[in-house]
Amino acid sequence: MLRAYVVAFLIFLYAPIALLPVFAFNSGTVIAFPLDGFTLDWFAALRTNSELHSALLNSLTVAGTTSVLSVLLGLMAARANIRYTFPGKAAAMGLVMIPLVLPEIIVATSLLVVVVQFFGWSLSLVTVVAAHVLICTPFAIAILNASFQSLDPALEEAAIDLGETRSSTFRLVTLPLIMPGIIAALLICFTISLDEFIIAFFLTGSDTTLPVYIWSLLRFPNQLPVIMALGTILVIVSILILTLAEWNRRRGIARMGGKDSGGFL
Amino acid sequence: MQQETKRGLGLIAPPFFYAVLLMAGPLLAIVVFSFWTQDYLTVDRTPTIANYVEAFGDPIYRAIMGRTLWISGLVTLITVLLAFPVAYFVSFHVDPSRKSLWLFLITIPFWTSYLLRIFLWKVILGYNGVLNSILSYINVPLEAVGNATGILWMQEGLSAPLYSASAVVLTLSHAFAPFAILPIFVALEKIDRSLLEAARDLGETAVTAFIRVTLPLAAPGIVAALLIVFIPTVGDYVTPAQVGGPGGLMIANMIQTQFLGLNNAPMGATLAVIAMLIVTVIALATVWLARRLSGVR
Numbered sequence: 001m002l003r004a005y006v007v008a009f010l011i012f013l014y015a016p017i018a019l020l021p022v023f024a025f026n027s028g029t030v031i032a033f034p035l036d037g038f039t040l041d042w043f044a045a046l047r048t049n050s051e052l053h054s055a056l057l058n059s060l061t062v063a064g065t066t067s068v069l070s071v072l073l074g075l076m077a078a079r080a081n082i083r084y085t086f087p088g089k090a091a092a093m094g095l096v097m098i099p100l101v102l103p104e105i106i107v108a109t110s111l112l113v114v115v116v117q118f119f120g121w122s123l124s125l126v127t128v129v130a131a132h133v134l135i136c137t138p139f140a141i142a143i144l145n146a147s148f149q150s151l152d153p154a155l156e157e158a159a160i161d162l163g164e165t166r167s168s169t170f171r172l173v174t175l176p177l178i179m180p181g182i183i184a185a186l187l188i189c190f191t192i193s194l195d196e197f198i199i200a201f202f203l204t205g206s207d208t209t210l211p212v213y214i215w216s217l218l219r220f221p222n223q224l225p226v227i228m229a230l231g232t233i234l235v236i237v238s239i240l241i242l243t244l245a246e247w248n249r250r251r252g253i254a255r256m257g258g259k260d261s262g263g264f265l
Numbered sequence: 266m267q268q269e270t271k272r273g274l275g276l277i278a279p280p281f282f283y284a285v286l287l288m289a290g291p292l293l294a295i296v297v298f299s300f301w302t303q304d305y306l307t308v309d310r311t312p313t314i315a316n317y318v319e320a321f322g323d324p325i326y327r328a329i330m331g332r333t334l335w336i337s338g339l340v341t342l343i344t345v346l347l348a349f350p351v352a353y354f355v356s357f358h359v360d361p362s363r364k365s366l367w368l369f370l371i372t373i374p375f376w377t378s379y380l381l382r383i384f385l386w387k388v389i390l391g392y393n394g395v396l397n398s399i400l401s402y403i404n405v406p407l408e409a410v411g412n413a414t415g416i417l418w419m420q421e422g423l424s425a426p427l428y429s430a431s432a433v434v435l436t437l438s439h440a441f442a443p444f445a446i447l448p449i450f451v452a453l454e455k456i457d458r459s460l461l462e463a464a465r466d467l468g469e470t471a472v473t474a475f476i477r478v479t480l481p482l483a484a485p486g487i488v489a490a491l492l493i494v495f496i497p498t499v500g501d502y503v504t505p506a507q508v509g510g511p512g513g514l515m516i517a518n519m520i521q522t523q524f525l526g527l528n529n530a531p532m533g534a535t536l537a538v539i540a541m542l543i544v545t546v547i548a549l550a551t552v553w554l555a556r557r558l559s560g561v562r
Contacts, residue, residue, distance in 0.1 A: 006354045009347065013374050013442060016385035020378075023388070077280040084273025092277050096284045101493065103500020103544070105517040109524060109537045110291035113298045117308060117530065134287045137280060191376050198502050198517075202524070214380050218507070231381040238377040246369050 017235055024228040030221070042229035052230070055213035059194055062125055062209055066132040067189035073133065074140025074185055081141070082148035100138040107131055108202035115203070123205035131199045136189040143188065147181025147252060180252025187245035191238055210234075292541075299534040306528065316535035326519070326536065333516040334543065336430055336505075337498040340437040344494045345487060347438065348445035352486075353479075355446075356453035368450065375443040383507045386436040390508065433513040436504045441497070445490040452486020453479070481559070488555040492548050499544050516540050 024043070028036035046052060077096050081089070099107065111131050115121050151174065159169040175182075197211040204212055214230070217223040300312040320326045355367045374382065389396055456479060464474040502517035509515070516536060523533030 002350060002354050002358065006351050009351050009442075010370065012439065013371065016382045016389065016439070017374055017377065019385050019388060020381065073280040073283055076276045080273045080276035084269055084276065086270045086273035086277070089273070089277070092281045095289070096277075096280050098284070099288060101496050102288070103497050103517070103540070105500040105502055105520055106292075106295075106537055106541055107288070109520060109533060110295040111287065112524065113530065113534055114291045114294045117298060118294055130287060134284065137283070141280075188376075195376070195379055197380055201502075202521075211380055218380070218384055227381070227384075231378055234381070235377045239373060242369075242373060242376055246365075250365065 020228055020231045020235055023225060024232040026225070029225060042225045043233075045226050046229055046233075049226070052210075052213065055208050055210045058125055058207050059210035062129050062132060062200075063190045063193040065129050066136055066193040067186045069129070069133045070136035070140045070189040071144075071182060071185045073137045074144050075182070077137070077141045078144035078148050081145060082151075083153070097138045097141065099135045104135065104196075104198045107135060108199045111199075112202050123203055125204065125207050125209075127203040127205075128200050128209065131203055132193045132196060135196070135199070136192050139188050139192060140185040143185040143249070144178065144181050147178040150253060151177055178252070180248040184245040184249040184252070187241050187248070191241055191245075195238070295534045296538055298531055299538045301531045303529050303531050308531070316532050317539075319532070320535050320539055329514060329516055329519050330539070330543070332430065332514075333499055333540070334547075336433055336437070336513075336515060337495055339434050340441065340498050341491055341495040343434065343438045344441050344445045345449075345490050348442055348490065349449055349483075349487070352446045352449035352453055356450055368447070371446055372443045375440075379440070380503060382440065383436055383503050386432070386439065387508050390432055390435070429510060430513045432508040432510075433505050433515070436508050437498050437501060440501075440504065441494045444493050444497075448489035448493060449483060449486040452483045452489070456482045484555060484559055488551060491551060495551075496544055496548060499540060 022035070025038055025040070026035045027039035027041070077093065080086070081093055108131065111127065112123075115123060115127055121127075155173055155177070156169055159173045160166070164172065195211065197215060200209040200212050201215065208216070214227060217227050299316055300314065302309045302311075302313060302315060351371070355364060355371075359367050460478055460482075461474055464478045465471070469477065499515075500517050501515065502521055505513050505515040505518050506521075509518075517540075520533045520536050520540070523529045523536065
């Protein structure tokens with residue numbers, strides 16, 4: 001009975017996503033049942049939409065920059081957390097992890113106030129990246145904590161005893177061992193930034209990101225089938241990225257002989 | 266030793282100062298800003314509590330705040346109740362080698378296309394939607410289901426089936442399900458299975474062992490799940506804006522309107538600060554209550 005419930009729950013979980021391709025290939029212009037016929041027109045329309053292309057390019061730039069910066073900050077924090085003891089460690093780590101539980105609307109409005117009201121700067125993709133790094137870093141830390149935790153300190157000590165410097169040890173021993181964690185963290189941060197709407201909605205200037213562009217389209221019923229086609233592609237890409245991230249995470253744990261404790265978080 | 270401390274501090278400094286500059290600083294700024302006022306485009310920097318007086322006095326703000334807490338609370342309870350059996354199943358009934366595959370399956374929908382997932386609920390619940398199509402196919406009018414279950418948007422009939430608070434509750438419960446499953450799963454995984462065997466050997470039935478051993482040991486995970494669902498739902502903007510209609514708008518929608526629509530940014534800041542304070546108080550109260558309850562046992 002429990003198994004039946006869980007299967008029903010998974011169907012509930014996947015129901016909305018499963019509908020995306022249904023309407024993406026439906027020739028009717030109204031997103032409703034009954035379906036009309038099969039068409040590829042909506043996918044073809046994506047190829048000629050220049051606004052969409054620039055929004056996509058913006059989003060890829062933002063997500064790429066965000067993931068690299070978040071993982072750099074995440075590496076420092078996770079390394080400090082697992083390897084060193086210093087005064088105020090718990091408080092500092094707590095502060096860095098807070099964005100994980102801060103409603104995004106608060107992050108968005110507080111940064112908007114600072115940027116526009118206190119400094120009078122203009123909003124751009126830079127402000128979006130700055131905010132995205134803030135919310136992605138805790139996710140990177142969570143993943144990298146696990147990587148550093150399963151790293152045997154004896155390996156680094158051995159390298160130093162054998163004459164490597166601290167930096168060459170990090171490059172030759174530590175980095176290759178935690179690389180799967182780094183890749184997993186990069187991919188997760190990329191996915192979060194690519195999909196993030198509310199912060200981008202508040203902090204983007206004239207350049208829109210993909211979710212902000214999709215939001216603007218949702219008001220126009222005649223654009224909806226095209227959004228369904230776009231959504232279908234996005235879901236497939238996200239699932240591929242996540243599968244790659246998960247595969248990397250498991251590979252990393254297997255490489256260091258650790259036990260898989262499950263999920264990303 | 267001294268050297269090690271320095272290295273640790275050097276490493277934590279960049280992420281720490283990043284969080285101070287981009288989170289702590291702005292949070293302080295928004296508190297300061299909430300005491301200012303704005304007349305059309307000019308901001309008056311004289312500190313005043315006028316915004317707070319208005320926010321607590323105006324019945325519109327009070328109603329929206331109340332509705333936000335009611336919806337978020339309901340979503341939290343429903344989500345955690347629905348999530349517990351799933352977490353229990355994965356922890357106790359799935360082969361250990363396949364657990365991470367299950368967790369992966371559960372988390373995938375959470376990572377993909379948030380906006381479109383919400384929008385698709387509109388397609389499912391709306392007029393000519395999936396739900397209506399199925400019900401009319403089997404000749405059951407939606408109103409009948411609504412009257413039987415007491416769900417308001419169903420009772421109101423097909424003319425306006427979607428836009429209401431219960432559509433928001435359903436959609437948010439769906440969106441935050443993985444959030445609730447993961448912490449409960451982690452807590453269940455930590456339970457030493459021999460404790461359950463011992464309970465059974467000492468004469469507990471499966472049900473009483475669950476209530477007296479499993480449930481109390483899972484409590485930290487349940488509390489974490491409650492908080493991790495409640496906090497972001499209070500600040501959710503997209504779901505109420507998409508499926509809420511006028512009767513389902515929440516505080517984030519009001520904050521957005523103040524900032525980007527009405528040009529009254531200080532009022533938006535005030536509402537954000539109030540929302541943040543209420544969330545903090547409720548979160549701390551939950552943690553305190555949970556500690557009290559587990560202390561009594």
